[in-house]
Amino acid sequence: MPKDGGIGASSKRREDLRFLTGKGKYTDDINLRDQTYAYFIRSDVAHGTINSIDISAAMKMPGVERVFTASDFEGVGGVPCGWQVTDRHGQPMQEPKHPVLAEGKVRHVGDPIAVVVADSLAEARDAAEQVEIDITELPAVLNMKDALNDGATKVHDDLTSNLCYDWGFVEENRDAVDAAIKGAHHVTTLELKNNRLVANPMEPRVAVADFDSSTDEYTLYTTSQNPHVIRLLMGAFVLGIPEHKLRVVAPDVGGGFGAKIYHYAEEAFCTFAAKQIGRPVKWTSSRSEAFMSDAHGRDHVTKIELALDKDGKFLALRTDTHANMGAYLSTFAPSIPTWLHGTLMAGNYTTPLIYVNVKAVFTNTVPVDAYRGAGRPEATFQLERVVDKAAREMGIDPVELRRKNFITEFPYATPVAVEYDTGDYHATMDKLLELSDHAGFEARAATSKANGKLRGFGIAHYIEACGIAPSNLVGQLGARAGLYESATVRVNATGSISVMTGSHSHGQGHETSFAQVVAEMIGIDESQIDIVHGDTAKTPMGMGTYGSRSIAVGGSAMVRATEKIINKARKIAAHLMEASEADIELKDGQFTVAGTDKSVAWGDVTLAAYVPHNYPLEDIEPGLEETAFYDPANFTYPSGAYGCEVEVDPETGKVTVLGFTAADDFGNIINPMIVEGQVHGGLAQGIGQAMIENCAYDDDGQLLSGSYMDYAMPRADDLPMFTVDHSSVTPCTHNPLGVKGCGEAGAIGSPPALVNAVVDALQRAGHDVTHIDMPLSPDRVWAAMNS
Amino acid sequence: MTKVTMTVNGKTVSKEVEGRTLLSAMLREQLNLTGTHIGCDTSQCGACVVHVNGEAVKSCTMFAAEADGAEVKTIEGMANADGSLSTIQAAFQEHHGLQCGFCTPGMVMSAAALLKDNPKPSEAEVREYLEGNLCRCTGYHNIVKAIMAASGQDVPAVAAE
Numbered sequence: 034m035p036k037d038g039g040i041g042a043s044s045k046r047r048e049d050l051r052f053l054t055g056k057g058k059y060t061d062d063i064n065l066r067d068q069t070y071a072y073f074i075r076s077d078v079a080h081g082t083i084n085s086i087d088i089s090a091a092m093k094m095p096g097v098e099r100v101f102t103a104s105d106f107e108g109v110g111g112v113p114c115g116w117q118v119t120d121r122h123g124q125p126m127q128e129p130k131h132p133v134l135a136e137g138k139v140r141h142v143g144d145p146i147a148v149v150v151a152d153s154l155a156e157a158r159d160a161a162e163q164v165e166i167d168i169t170e171l172p173a174v175l176n177m178k179d180a181l182n183d184g185a186t187k188v189h190d191d192l193t194s195n196l197c198y199d200w201g202f203v204e205e206n207r208d209a210v211d212a213a214i215k216g217a218h219h220v221t222t223l224e225l226k227n228n229r230l231v232a233n234p235m236e237p238r239v240a241v242a243d244f245d246s247s248t249d250e251y252t253l254y255t256t257s258q259n260p261h262v263i264r265l266l267m268g269a270f271v272l273g274i275p276e277h278k279l280r281v282v283a284p285d286v287g288g289g290f291g292a293k294i295y296h297y298a299e300e301a302f303c304t305f306a307a308k309q310i311g312r313p314v315k316w317t318s319s320r321s322e323a324f325m326s327d328a329h330g331r332d333h334v335t336k337i338e339l340a341l342d343k344d345g346k347f348l349a350l351r352t353d354t355h356a357n358m359g360a361y362l363s364t365f366a367p368s369i370p371t372w373l374h375g376t377l378m379a380g381n382y383t384t385p386l387i388y389v390n391v392k393a394v395f396t397n398t399v400p401v402d403a404y405r406g407a408g409r410p411e412a413t414f415q416l417e418r419v420v421d422k423a424a425r426e427m428g429i430d431p432v433e434l435r436r437k438n439f440i441t442e443f444p445y446a447t448p449v450a451v452e453y454d455t456g457d458y459h460a461t462m463d464k465l466l467e468l469s470d471h472a473g474f475e476a477r478a479a480t481s482k483a484n485g486k487l488r489g490f491g492i493a494h495y496i497e498a499c500g501i502a503p504s505n506l507v508g509q510l511g512a513r514a515g516l517y518e519s520a521t522v523r524v525n526a527t528g529s530i531s532v533m534t535g536s537h538s539h540g541q542g543h544e545t546s547f548a549q550v551v552a553e554m555i556g557i558d559e560s561q562i563d564i565v566h567g568d569t570a571k572t573p574m575g576m577g578t579y580g581s582r583s584i585a586v587g588g589s590a591m592v593r594a595t596e597k598i599i600n601k602a603r604k605i606a607a608h609l610m611e612a613s614e615a616d617i618e619l620k621d622g623q624f625t626v627a628g629t630d631k632s633v634a635w636g637d638v639t640l641a642a643y644v645p646h647n648y649p650l651e652d653i654e655p656g657l658e659e660t661a662f663y664d665p666a667n668f669t670y671p672s673g674a675y676g677c678e679v680e681v682d683p684e685t686g687k688v689t690v691l692g693f694t695a696a697d698d699f700g701n702i703i704n705p706m707i708v709e710g711q712v713h714g715g716l717a718q719g720i721g722q723a724m725i726e727n728c729a730y731d732d733d734g735q736l737l738s739g740s741y742m743d744y745a746m747p748r749a750d751d752l753p754m755f756t757v758d759h760s761s762v763t764p765c766t767h768n769p770l771g772v773k774g775c776g777e778a779g780a781i782g783s784p785p786a787l788v789n790a791v792v793d794a795l796q797r798a799g800h801d802v803t804h805i806d807m808p809l810s811p812d813r814v815w816a817a818m819n820s
Numbered sequence: 821m822t823k824v825t826m827t828v829n830g831k832t833v834s835k836e837v838e839g840r841t842l843l844s845a846m847l848r849e850q851l852n853l854t855g856t857h858i859g860c861d862t863s864q865c866g867a868c869v870v871h872v873n874g875e876a877v878k879s880c881t882m883f884a885a886e887a888d889g890a891e892v893k894t895i896e897g898m899a900n901a902d903g904s905l906s907t908i909q910a911a912f913q914e915h916h917g918l919q920c921g922f923c924t925p926g927m928v929m930s931a932a933a934l935l936k937d938n939p940k941p942s943e944a945e946v947r948e949y950l951e952g953n954l955c956r957c958t959g960y961h962n963i964v965k966a967i968m969a970a971s972g973q974d975v976p977a978v979a980a981e
Contacts (some may be wrong), residue, residue: 049913052921053905053928055855055895062854155840233958235859235867235922287857287922288956320860540920540957710916710962717959741864741954749950749960754943779959 039553040358040770045130046545048538055283060239060256065313068100068241071303072157073316074147074164075325076139079173079397083137086147087165089129096156098310101148101302109305112298113270114362115262118371118393121201126393128197129189131361133271133298133305139168140360141397142186142736143325145298146325148312150306173734177355177394188360188395197358197367197393202375206448210388213349217340223421225534226806227411229332229357229728231744232404234539236287237318238327242303245312250278253304254462257283258293258537259577262514264569266296266364272305276569279304283567286539290718291403292327293539294579295364299326310496324739329728330404332357333370337383337415345429347438350378352415356393356414359400366402367393372510373408373501373580379447380416381458381494387448397734403579405718405780416492417785422803425796431789432471435494436462443763451498453670453786455763456698458494464696465492465674468756474678480795487681488691489794495782496672499581499774501663517664518582519573520551520591522551522598524657526643530555530562530634532594535575536587537566541711541776543583546704550588550770554595556621557635573660581774584703585669585765592769593661601653605638608649668767669773670788673697675782677790683798688791690720690753695782698761700773705759708775712757715779721747722780723787723807729741745808821905822859824888828853829897834842837884842876844868846884847894855895855925859954866953869926869933870894876933895925898932908970915975919957926953931967940971 036042051057088100111130118126130136135146147164151157172186179185180195188195201207214220241254251274257263260281267281270276288295303314318326333356340349356370375389424431439458446452466472474490481488501507504515519535532551536543550564565571575587599619606624607614616627625632642650642657678692695712702708725745729737738744764771784807791809795802795818802817825834828851835850845865847870856879859865866881871893898906905913908931924928927950934941934949941949946967947960955963969975 045913046916048921049918050905052918053895053909053912054899055853055925057855057921059854059857059922061858062848064849136879155838215958233956235865235920235954236857237859287859290919290956317858320862320865469886512872542919593955608900652883706916710958712962713959714919714957718956740862741860742862746864746954746956747959748954750947752960754964755959755961 038559039549040703042549042704044545044549044704046542048542059236059285059287060241060254061317063241063254065241065243068313069150069152070154070157071306071314071316072149072154072161073145073299073322074161074166076135076142076144076146078139078168078170079142080171080443081168081420082171083135083139083146084167084169088147089773091149091160091163094156094160096131096148096152097160098152098312100164101134101150101306103132103134106133109133110271112296112301113266114367115266115364115513117513118198118367119511120198120201121204122479126198127192128362129192133301141399142734143399144360148302150310156767161290161699162256173397175396175398175730175732175734177357177396180394180396181392186502188397195395197395199522200391202371202389203449206386206388210349210351210386213386213441214338214340214351217348218343219338219341219427221419221426222336223419223422223804225338225418225804227331227333227335227414227417228722228807230330230722230726231324231728232290232292232327233746234290234292237320237323238293238297238299239317240300240303241313241315243313244308250280251304251307252280252282253300254282254284255300256286256293257429258286258289258539258579260537260567260569261535261574262577263296263300267301267304271301273634280570280640282326283537288407289539291330291407291579293586295328295402321740324744325399328363328402329359329399330401331411333403333411335415337419339419339423341423341427345427345434347382347384352378352389354391356391357401358393358395359398360395361400363402366400368511369403369408374412376449376451377409377412377498378416378449380413381440381441381496385448389449389472398730404713405802406777409777410781410784411742413493413495413781418788418804421789431492432462432466435562451668454667454766456670456672457761457763458502458672460761461674461696461698462494463566464758464761465676465694468696468758469676469678469694470725481680487683487794487798489679489681489790489797490564491677491789491793492674492785493782493785493789494674495778496670497778498668498670499780500585500665500669501580501582502586502668504664514576516576517662518586518590519575519660519662520587520594521573521658521660522591522594524598524639526640528557528561528639531565532562532591533565533572534587534591535577536583537578539578541578541583542704542707546707547588547591547755549703550591554592554599556619556634581776584770584772585768585774586663586665588770588772589665589768590663593663594659597659597661598657602638602656604649604722605641606633609633609638609641609647627741666767669700669768671697671699671773671778673778673782675786677786679787679790679794680789682792682813683818686811686818688724688809688814690724690787692753692756693720693783694756695779696758696761697775697778698763699758699759699775700762700765702759703772708759709757711775712779713755715777716755716783717747719780719783720752720787723784723809725751725808725810727808822885824885826887826889827891829893839883839885841884842880843882843884843887845878847879852894853894857922857925859922864954866926866930867923869929869953871929871933876930895928898928911966912968915962915966915969917958917963922957923953927955927963931970934967934973940973943968
């Protein structure tokens with residue numbers, strides 16, 4: 034029987050009531066009295082020298098409050114990078130300044146040059162047309178390999194080259210890996226691209242800033258996944274505002290997928306300008322602006338080599354990747370191709386020797402940072418593609434080759450520095466084969482063939498790492514932040530509870546699922562619990578939501594704080610019942626003395642805490658409010674088997690996704706309905722990457738896919754119904770809920786499954802096709818078949 | 821400036837608007853009906869869908885002045901008279917057809933228009949009708965389920981639970 038509340042129940046989402054009736058409160062719905070509107074003038078060339086900016090005509094336009102350029106930001110810091118990677122030779126990465134507004138040069142289409150602030154957006158836009166900017170265009174740096182040639186045009190004149198870092202992992206393994214590959218029975222080699230994507234949360238970014246001169250306090254409303262991180266980065270590093278004078282609020286946020294993690298120049302601009310002009314400043318991104326100013330994702334070019342013995346056992350793996358950083362370093366950009374990518378290269382397999390080389394490169398493109406999965410999709414894609422290719426080259430069934438190399442004993446220390454705590458990869462593979470009716474595939478393929486279509490089935494088995502931690506380790510790896518999470522549990526006098534969490538919900542349903550956890554622990558109804566998030570004035574310092582960390586890290590902090598509450602409440606209950614604390618049991622919201630019929634209700638205990646007339650004042654303080662900060666001992670390691678069935682039209686190359694099955698192990702599940710929804714969304718993004726999405730630049734650095742007219746977002750009729758399963762459960766051993774996280778899995782496991790399926794379809798039809806780069810558009814598939 | 825008068829969610833309203841003012845802007849900025857969302861600038865995303873004289877319209881594609889004299893319905897007017905969720909809204913909650921909620925108003929308005937014209941759509945018809953509404957969170961799976969359920973059709977028949 035499904036539960037009707039608490040952990041494991043598919044509780045309906047409480048946040049839906051406001052979203053379904055138009056009462057959601059998103060940042061663009063916030064308007065402050067006497068507010069002004071900011072309009073950003075952005076570079077329309079990829080690379081150039083700014084000769085002059087003439088704002089005099091614009092300043093005279095109706096409604097204009099002020100026009101800002103880089104000269105107004107002298108003394109203001111650049112937009113900081115939050116992670117410093119150390120290269121193969123022990124040197125820190127090259128780290129250019131990222132000014133709020135372009136200083137002397139523009140470095141990508143969309144780089145902000147000047148901002149008009151006016152009484153209305155229309156007036157700001159009209160005045161922007163009067164700003165005269167003279168730019169001498171320079172050659173654009175686009176191809177990553179060319180960018181590293183001697184004499185290549187430099188994106189940043191003050192750096193020695195376009196190389197951000199040359200990272201080797203694990204550097205000590207390099208020679209052993211080379212030797213193992215040289216002497217192997219078989220080596221499978223694959224060169225591939227992981228296409229550049231744009232996250233495209235449906236809500237564009239917005240910032241509304243206010244400065245109160247009576248208290249010297251700033252308030253910034255912004256579309257952020259992590260308001261405390263924005264407060265720290267912007268306050269301490271850009272504008273020099275002490276944190277107690279800066280409040281950052283991220284109210285309802287319409288999706289993030291990574292793109293709303295980072296601190297952006299527009300946030301700093303609005304906050305700075307609000308004080309300068311003495312009026313609130315609002316900026317709302319258009320979708321066109323979003324395409325050229327939200328951080329992009331992926332964009333790796335990789336060569337991967339897998340060495341196998343004659344029986345198909347993996348002996349060694351070597352990868353060589355160029356990772357595009359874009360023109361500047363976005364907040365967490367350097368960590369994505371390194372610590373979130375290299376550490377995952379063991380996948381689900383016992384490969385004993387692994388070496389990962391990553392060259393991060395500056396180009397004249399929008400900065401690249403984490404997008405749903407962030408490094409892990411790139412690792413999974415190349416690994417699951419090369420394993421599939423190896424299976425075909427060696428004549429071994431792709432399922433069997435994977436099974437032959439699965440890790441089966443846990444904990445398992447990989448050669449790439451991480452230790453998997455739990456997993457059961459055969460179980461998820463079994464579940465996939467069952468749910469996708471793998472046994473019936475040949476019959477279905479025969480039917481397709483009779484209809485003139487080519488049917489294929491592709492598999493991928495992924496590992497992912499969520500809740501990056503612990504803080505002292507990530508500090509050694511270059512993180513300039515901690516990666517704990519926080520929660521304050523405030524019990525009110527009559528027993529209702531407010532939980533203030535440092536996690537942030539922008540679609541994940543925390544207001545429902547987090548309440549389920551606390552309800553389960555105390556045994557009261559979920560409706561008695563409110564989850565408060567997204568406001569630095571209300572919540573303790575927390576790191577926010579990304580990397581599928583919220584339930585594993587934020588949920589754990591909430592459990593620890595609730596445990597403190599229960600411990601104190603037990604003391605109060607013991608006092609009220611004149612019993613020993615050791616004998617007090619809490620069940621269904623009642624404290625009882627074990628073995629007796631004496632009990633007090635939750636509400637009686639909470640009332641006593643705030644009206645402490647009959648209360649052990651000599652032993653404990655009044656009140657019932659506790660905070661916990663939780664710093665995980667390790668990552669969590671969700672895993673799963675994904676299967677995709679496709680049909681290819683040999684006449685046109687058009688691929689149709691007929692079915693997609695995801696069999697995941699997320700550890701324990703809090704709300705199955707929400708978990709399944711997360712997987713559906715991830716699958717859509719992964720299938721989108723593999724099938725239709727592509728962020729393209731031309732040779733001059735012009736963004737070709739700059740709107741929904743040009744960037745193919747998956748629509749309802751591009752996708753099938755999904756089959757998802759999470760019945761394989763190996764609980765995480767190091768967090769109190771045994772949870773692993775589910776937010777990114779769908780986007781990690783699906784691209785290789787889909788490409789494997791298309792290659793399978795073509796090979797079954799006799800085409801000598803071993804790889805096609807994503808997205809698998811009809812022209813690419815047709816060309817591969819007819820080359 | 822032009823004076824426009826229209827009925828919005830059953831209430832008559834009159835506002836002075838510029839010729840270039842879009843219906844979406846008038847709804848959000850002058851009537852404070854912020855449930856209608858703006859997700860793009862090329863009339864692709866559908867977050868701004870409202871009903872004008874009973875037809876689904878992308879309100880970013882229509883000038884406010886063009887709606888003079890029209891009957892407009894927005895997401896704020898979709899709940900039952902007693903404030904409870906309408907059948908379509910309730911189905912979206914029941915089947916988890918929304919996550920971040922940003923595309924949701926447009927999805928609900930489009931779904932209502934679909935079911936008015938086609939009370940028992942097939943799964944393929946639902947998917948085709950939603951071509952003009954982008955969602956980045958749900959993969960559409962649960963939106964399709966919700967609309968099928970709101971039409972009184974058997975949801976497990978179209979989707980494994």
